[in-house]
Amino acid sequence: MTISAPAPTASPTEVPEGFPAGTVEPAYILTEALDPDPAAVFEGLSAEDRAYRDRARAFVQDEVLPVITGYWERGEYPLHLVKRLGELDLLRDGIPVQGFAPMSTMASGLVNMEISRGDGSIGTVIAVQGGLALRSVALCGSEEQKLRLLPALARGEEYGAFALTEPTHGSDSVALETTAVAAAGGFLLNGEKKWIGNGSIGGLTVVWARAEDGQVHGYLVPQDSPGYQATTIEGKSSLRAIWQAHIRLENVFVPAENVLPGANSFKDTARVLLATRLGVAWSAVGHATACYETAVQYAAQRQQFGRPLAASQIVQERLARMLSELATMQLMVVRMTRLDEAGNLSPVEASLAKYTCTRTARSIASNARDLLGGNGILLANRVARHMADIEAIHTYEGTETVQALIIGRSITGISAFA
Numbered sequence: 261m262t263i264s265a266p267a268p269t270a271s272p273t274e275v276p277e278g279f280p281a282g283t284v285e286p287a288y289i290l291t292e293a294l295d296p297d298p299a300a301v302f303e304g305l306s307a308e309d310r311a312y313r314d315r316a317r318a319f320v321q322d323e324v325l326p327v328i329t330g331y332w333e334r335g336e337y338p339l340h341l342v343k344r345l346g347e348l349d350l351l352r353d354g355i356p357v358q359g360f361a362p363m364s365t366m367a368s369g370l371v372n373m374e375i376s377r378g379d380g381s382i383g384t385v386i387a388v389q390g391g392l393a394l395r396s397v398a399l400c401g402s403e404e405q406k407l408r409l410l411p412a413l414a415r416g417e418e419y420g421a422f423a424l425t426e427p428t429h430g431s432d433s434v435a436l437e438t439t440a441v442a443a444a445g446g447f448l449l450n451g452e453k454k455w456i457g458n459g460s461i462g463g464l465t466v467v468w469a470r471a472e473d474g475q476v477h478g479y480l481v482p483q484d485s486p487g488y489q490a491t492t493i494e495g496k497s498s499l500r501a502i503w504q505a506h507i508r509l510e511n512v513f514v515p516a517e518n519v520l521p522g523a524n525s526f527k528d529t530a531r532v533l534l535a536t537r538l539g540v541a542w543s544a545v546g547h548a549t550a551c552y553e554t555a556v557q558y559a560a561q562r563q564q565f566g567r568p569l570a571a572s573q574i575v576q577e578r579l580a581r582m583l584s585e586l587a588t589m590q591l592m593v594v595r596m597t598r599l600d601e602a603g604n605l606s607p608v609e610a611s612l613a614k615y616t617c618t619r620t621a622r623s624i625a626s627n628a629r630d631l632l633g634g635n636g637i638l639l640a641n642r643v644a645r646h647m648a649d650i651e652a653i654h655t656y657e658g659t660e661t662v663q664a665l666i667i668g669r670s671i672t673g674i675s676a677f678a
Contacts, residue, residue: 273287308364316348345382350375353395387540391539450509450511452509462484466478466481476526478529486512537658547625551627575631582624596612608666625643
């Protein structure tokens with residue numbers, strides 16, 4: 261069982277001659293991977309799953325953490341990191357793709373956890389590109405569409421987006437109003453979509469629209485199609501290093517060969533969404549781990565009242581509480597993933613995992629921010645960035661309220677959605 265590794269010592273800051281040394285703050289080292297595993301839930305990982313986890317962790321330590329704060333603060337999208345995810349085979353969220361090594365559901369969860377431990381925006385890249393866009397083609401596409409698109413999406417050679425949410429339909433996305441009307445050789449799409457990750461960067465968008473049969477269908481729309489207008493949403497306080505778009509579709513023509521033949525009702529859309537909820541829970545574990553690691557390292561290095569914060573009883577109680585909550589999250593995602601691998605994960609269990617883990621991640625982040633004091637609001641010290649990004653994953657792929665209603669229906673037998 262691993263609880264934590266010894267925290268590094270803060271690096272001394274050079275003090276000019278004659279300057280009062282006690283007024284100069286040291287440089288805190290807060291990004292070491294402490295590998296907390298209090299319930300030993302990760303000790304039985306296969307060599308293959310462990311290799312995916314270790315590759316994702318090395319990518320975070322070597323390529324994400326050194327640069328991500330600047331991209332996040334400026335609201336810029338580091339597309340070169342998307343390419344690297346593809347090159348490292350970390351982008352496909354466990355979906356089988358011809359020519360790629362097997363990737364288990366456990367491996368995909370571990371990758372989501374490790375990447376989100378580095379940054380929520382980069383974790384969301386996997387959720388959008390692999391979990392939603394690539395999975396839509398894998399579950400609902402024709403054999404020709406799969407052969408043509410899956411390898412390119414998995415390698416990051418093609419950017420993928422998933423356009424379901426609309427400006428007036430978020431939690432009630434089943435009531436979407438974007439339309440698809442038959443035209444010679446295909447369909448014309450009209451309507452608007454909002455909060456569409458990767459929707460404005462020049463890739464391929466899976467658009468969900470209601471056809472003349474009254475059912476929801478899926479359409480593959482290149483973003484350079486005439487009538488496809490995408491505006492990057494600005495002013496976000498969360499997930500600032502990935503771009504989401506507000507999309508307007510005005511008579512966008514989709515040829516018949518770009519219709520997903522396996523997407524014939526909202527139930528098919530829901531199949532895609534169900535698979536991603538567990539991934540969001542794993543991402544929450546990653547965010548919470550980052551906050552816990554930062555708090556442990558800061559408590560060991562920060563000196564107050566002539567001793568490190570870690571020597572205070574109240575600080576130790578906070579760290580113990582955070583570790584207890586983290587263990588709860590880890591146990592839940594591992595158990596739910598084992599159920600998923602056995603084909604026994606229910607929609608209610610997936611909702612329970614997301615509901616529990618995003619709520620608990622919020623609690624850990626809040627505690628960590630408080631423990632860091634004023635330094636807790638500085639982006640350079642990690643926690644504030646993760647705290648903000650947790651707010652997004654707490655909402656997307658189904659809000660807390662929606663998850664609670666799914667769980668509540670299973671408890672009572674009564675639907676309270678309307």
